[in-house]
Amino acid sequence: MQKTKLPAVVATFVVCFAFWILLTWSFSAQELIAGAVVSLCVALFAARFFIHKKAGWLANPAKFFSCLGFWLCIFPVELWKANVNMAKIVFGGCKNVNPGIVKVPTAMKSDYGVAAVSNSITLTPGTITMEVAEDPQEQRNYLYVHWINVEETDPAKAGEAIKGTLEKGLRRVWQ
Amino acid sequence: MSDMLIFAICFAVLAALNLYRLAVGPNAADRMVAGDAMDNLICCAMILFSLISGRGIYLDIALLSALFGIIDTILVGRYLEKGRGL
Amino acid sequence: MVLRIVCDVFFLIGLIFALAGTLGILKMPDTFSRMQASTCVSTLGTLGVCIGGVLYAAIGMHSASAAVKIAVIGLLILITNPIGSHVLARGAYKAGIRPEKKMETDDLGRDFDE
Numbered sequence: 001m002q003k004t005k006l007p008a009v010v011a012t013f014v015v016c017f018a019f020w021i022l023l024t025w026s027f028s029a030q031e032l033i034a035g036a037v038v039s040l041c042v043a044l045f046a047a048r049f050f051i052h053k054k055a056g057w058l059a060n061p062a063k064f065f066s067c068l069g070f071w072l073c074i075f076p077v078e079l080w081k082a083n084v085n086m087a088k089i090v091f092g093g094c095k096n097v098n099p100g101i102v103k104v105p106t107a108m109k110s111d112y113g114v115a116a117v118s119n120s121i122t123l124t125p126g127t128i129t130m131e132v133a134e135d136p137q138e139q140r141n142y143l144y145v146h147w148i149n150v151e152e153t154d155p156a157k158a159g160e161a162i163k164g165t166l167e168k169g170l171r172r173v174w175q
Numbered sequence: 176m177s178d179m180l181i182f183a184i185c186f187a188v189l190a191a192l193n194l195y196r197l198a199v200g201p202n203a204a205d206r207m208v209a210g211d212a213m214d215n216l217i218c219c220a221m222i223l224f225s226l227i228s229g230r231g232i233y234l235d236i237a238l239l240s241a242l243f244g245i246i247d248t249i250l251v252g253r254y255l256e257k258g259r260g261l
Numbered sequence: 262m263v264l265r266i267v268c269d270v271f272f273l274i275g276l277i278f279a280l281a282g283t284l285g286i287l288k289m290p291d292t293f294s295r296m297q298a299s300t301c302v303s304t305l306g307t308l309g310v311c312i313g314g315v316l317y318a319a320i321g322m323h324s325a326s327a328a329v330k331i332a333v334i335g336l337l338i339l340i341t342n343p344i345g346s347h348v349l350a351r352g353a354y355k356a357g358i359r360p361e362k363k364m365e366t367d368d369l370g371r372d373f374d375e
Contacts, residue, residue: 101366101369102368125297202292208295215307231327
């Protein structure tokens with residue numbers, strides 16, 4: 001169990017207070033003070049479960065704008081393409097599906113980077129990340145991806161086809 | 176106003192179509208997938224209905240449904256993996 | 262009037278992809294393919310409705326609270342859906358659920374089942 005740190009408490013407090021304002025949507029002084037007290041209690045109790053590393057990494061402007069650029073420009077295009085492919089398969093009668101599980105290497109080292117890549121892969125229809133494995137000798141992480149239409153079985157080529165664009169965008173944020 | 180009502184009814188009908196997979200599905204994972212999709216579709220229908228009627232209470236219900244809809248999926252997934260919940 | 266047409270286009274996009282996801286859930290041959298199809302519902306299906314709803318609530322109804330709430334609903338579904346999908350797929354695989362037809366390649370079974 002970790003110790004509670006101050007930046008983690010502040011970050012959790014901001015999120016909880018934003019949710020309080022969202023749910024009540026009134027700006028009188030009594031409601032704001034009650035919300036501040038409640039979310040401070042929640043932040044003191046629960047911050048050590050949520051944040052394990054640096055809490056203020058998003059305050060860095062370069063990282064913030066590359067993150068924003070990825071989620072607003074690169075990712076919606078991939079999402080649209082994958083959705084149209086999926087809709088074509090479904091409206092064509094679900095005949096030409098060819099499912100399989102492929103093992104794919106990823107270049108990400110940190111936990112947050114692996115989580116971001118695997119969640120982006122899962123969010124595009126047609127691919128689901130099923131397991132993350134670590135290779136201690138090569139210092140690499142591998143993802144097991146369920147793919148609805150297997151075109152390549154070679155790990156490197158399959159990785160390029162599944163997550164080439166996504167990983168290029170995300171490597172600017174995490175290493 | 177009527178076009179939004181038609182869209183809301185269409186989403187509700189899609190959610191009702193998922194009941195077939197919820198009843199027939201061969202195993203627990205199939206049933207959970209259908210339940211998750213039903214949750215999202217009902218959330219959409221509730222957003223549209225709150226825009227039609229102009230009352231904010233439906234949005235609160237949709238928000239909480241979207242928040243807590245994830246918990247049962249995770250619970251069933253962990254139960255299938257380990258033989259016990261969480 | 263233009264606003265209504267734009268909102269209707271977004272709702273129609275959401276409805277088409279929700280229909281695709283629902284048909285996929287009903288018709289796909291095995292469990293994991295059904296999970297892939299259900300991702301279609303929760304990404305572009307809800308996202309189309311949420312974008313249209315935000316536009317209509319902010320410009321047509323002048324209600325900031327409704328717009329912010331709809332945007333947060335879309336964001337929450339978009340963040341939480343991959344976690345549930347991943348946990349459910351892994352749990353189903355570990356519980357021994359396999360498709361009837363043999364899969365093209367099965368690296369997970371090759372590495373962990375021996």
